[in-house]
Amino acid sequence: MDWTLLLIQMLNGLQLGVLLFLLASGLTLVFGIMDFVNLAHGSFYMVGAFVCASLTFFTGNFLIGVILAIPVVALVGVITEKIVVQQLYARDHLDHVLATFGLILCFDTLVHMIWGAQGIAVPLPKWLDGQVELFGGIVFPTFRLLIIGTGLTIAFGLYYLVNHTRLGMLIRAGASNRTMVSALGVDIQLLFSLVFALGAVLAGLAGMLISPITEASIGMGNEIIITAFVVIIVGGIGSMKGAFIAAMIIGLIDTLGRSFLDDMFKVFMSAPAAETSAPAVSAMLIYILMAAILAVRPQGLFPPKVR
């Protein structure tokens, strides 16, 4: 076993986990408080990436692009909430799934119409574009380290927000007993809009962070949103702690699966068969994990205490 490679892959897994957490935290917040299933959450990831890409070219600096893109995504989130989502709170999950499925189609096509099909490659400032040498001669891309750092910072920020602020108190209260919160005279409408916009911003930020690595492209959110759902289901819907832990586990499993599964398969298969089946099986791993966890704990790893 090559230990340096293993460590690098664990860092890669951590980076994926952090991105998943940014998406999943918004999902789980929205679900926990509004009991709303939002398949179109991945669209904010895409919108974030595109807005940030345009602003990066406009201002000439990626970081300024990110800072300016955040309020734009928040606005898109609020508008979506006002026009469509608000009408759906009183409906059941099936209606949520179908309507937000429709939203995905709308967002994907609108982005296609506005930015074209080709996608946008986002340039990074020079100091972020290189690599740094970590302990033990491990060389790792600077920007991926920045993603990990940003993600962990936001995770702590959310932890503080949820546990030590008035908004957080309402969020926690809303997650366990919604009617009670509104009975206490809180402007529930405003709270919902705020939380939805916060979720959109977190997803958008994840999209902005990934865009210099892959690029901003149509439908980029549709694959990762399913993984993000797996994260919140495994973690227990409504639980921030669960989302964080599950995101890390799934990020690691996915990356390590992609890296080492084909070598493991070669032990009992021909090399070409292993090379083609390993990626698919590693993609299956997270679903197998999810089914296994739900079979034992139907409410996920960390279900919120009162529902």
Next chain:
Amino acid sequence: MLKRTLLGVSLASLMAASAWGAEVKIGFVTTLTTPAAVIGKDMQDAVNLAVEHMGGKMGDLDINVIFEDDGFKPEIGKQKTDKLVKQDDVTFVTGFIWSHVLLASRKSALDGGKFLISSNAGPSQLAGKLCHENFFSTSWQNDQTPMAMGEVLNQQGVNSIYVMAPNYAAGKNMVAGVKRTFKGEIKGTDFTKWGKDAQLDFSAELAKAKASGAEGIFVFYPGKAGGAFIKQYQQQGLQGKVPLYSVFTVDAIALPKLQAAKFEGVLGSRMTQFWDPTLDNPQNKKFVDGFKAKYGKYPSFYAAQSYDTMYLIKSAVEAVNGDLSNMDGMRAAMKKANFPSVRGEFTYGNNHMPVQNFYLREVVKDGDGTWTTKVVKTVFENHQDVYAKDCPMK
């Protein structure tokens, strides 16, 4: 006044003529939605340019091209082919970026008694066992371009490479191709998820490639994955340490985007190809200049092949004087490859795949500072694919 009336009459008779079906119907299946639409758009642009250059006519027949979107899915591609064959009753079904879409649609077009012309995809099956008298290609067989790259690697004395490609029909062909000619060691192979939700983050695979100690990396990432790959290759610090050898990855679709994002690292990178915008022949000049003038960008090889497809069809239609029921006549005409091709002269093998040259190209800045490619040298002359011998046709 009289003149006007006459004009009116002749116009009316012209319209009557086209209403009588004096047109050649061409079905063009390509990808117009999903991010891969950027390729489909380039092909569509080239076809429209060709129609314009032909004055809207093939012989006496009006050209009617019906574009259909395969949505990057084999199943949809087949449905659209069925529609073109059964509802629109086209004479030629063409287009096809993706090998798996072409393989899925093959039966519908050929069983329907239509000509099937690939403007890009070149899966090994269609060159070999499944070759068909009514199937032609204006591109290449998938294995050929990477075989040329394998030859380049040998010439440069590269001893070992790491191979990466998407997990679909063409990806497997590309890898098979480079392995066929490359004499050194393959340190590892990764196939990554493809399709509309293709994997675009290659961190794990690039880390493996780096750790493997290979002297070079060979990749095949068409469309948007190409740009993403190049960027990560640079960000991971492989640039200048482990040279990159690619096929169909750095093209006229990726380059403007990379230039906009100032990815200087891609300048000087080399790839093999059957065609280049700088190839010196009148047809290519007409095509490249016309394309740049009309669309303000360099055409990609996808566009070049689509442009050629239209001229191949034109040669067939004119050979039979517009008698579209004469399939044998049109087939015989196409077999001669007797049309001006942007790649210069070429011939068709027994399997109706082009026997043609392959060049080594390099990414350079042109006179205006736009990033494009130029030919470095010829790698293969009149190269025929290896599957031709499996094709029962003579």
Next chain:
Amino acid sequence: MSDTPLNGATPRSSGLLSGWTATTWATAICLVLLAVVPPVSFYAGQPFHVDLATRLVCLSIAAVSLNLILGYGGMVSFGHAAFIGIGAYSVGIPAYHATYGEFDLIASYNGWFHIALALVVSAIFAAITGAISLRTRGVYFIMITMAFGQMVFFLFVSMETYGGDDGLTIDVRSELPLIDLDKPLQLYFLCYGSLLGALFIVHRMVNSRFGMAIQGAKGNELRMQSIGYNTYVYRLVAYIISGAMCGYAGFLLGNFTTFISPEMMDWTRSGELMFMVILGGAATLVGPILGAVAFILLEEILSGFTIYWHLPFGVLLILCVLFARGGLMGFVSQWGRRNG
């Protein structure tokens, strides 16, 4: 919240035999049109319409099967497309081996064998996944069924022999006595007959004691349990029947397209099936058929119109969820009540 009926406006269709309400009329008209239009347009020189109708009827069977658990049983399965895939590969894999050798045990062109394989494998898969999924509720159920669907999707992607991601072309269609599936009209009427069969099965089931039990469990599970029903077992049996029926739809679809790929089990396909059920009217007999017809015609018309057709399509989807509760059948029964 998830206890509210999916379509409060729609009265339960009271059965084909007891009086001709607007719903019954709709049912009859719909079925007659499906029987008449395809052969007429075939002989009128529009064979492509038969293709369209065949695909439509195959997907209708799948939607009818989903309606059994989603509409009547309240089990929102987001992975139903997996059964279509299993059914289609039950044709493709034996035919592949019959053509190219190896694996003689299952190599066969025999249609009965393909049907049996489709039914049995779908039922087994439904039994296993259902047993696990039905332990969960609400959104967990939606997501775990999707996860199982994705598992099957990736399983077929990983099977290199059968084309993996590229899919598999079926060179020889299933061989059945009396009918020749290579003839479009014969294939169509097999599908149409199967659809009638599926409707009959669902109709009988829903109006049986068994059907009352699963509908009761949808409304109030605790009550059903307290009067002595083991709702888990009832739901599981419904899930298995629905899965097997959908697998059979896959058998037909595979024979129709003669090309199968993992793409047909993508989660978006499951979403489309759900949409067909809701669009037509959940928990109504022919609602899913109306939904499938509307869905496919809309897709066909809009996509011919512009490459941006997903936008109006998506907007319609949202509008339909927001305002057309009860789906198309809801409109029909409302109209029926207004006009006596």
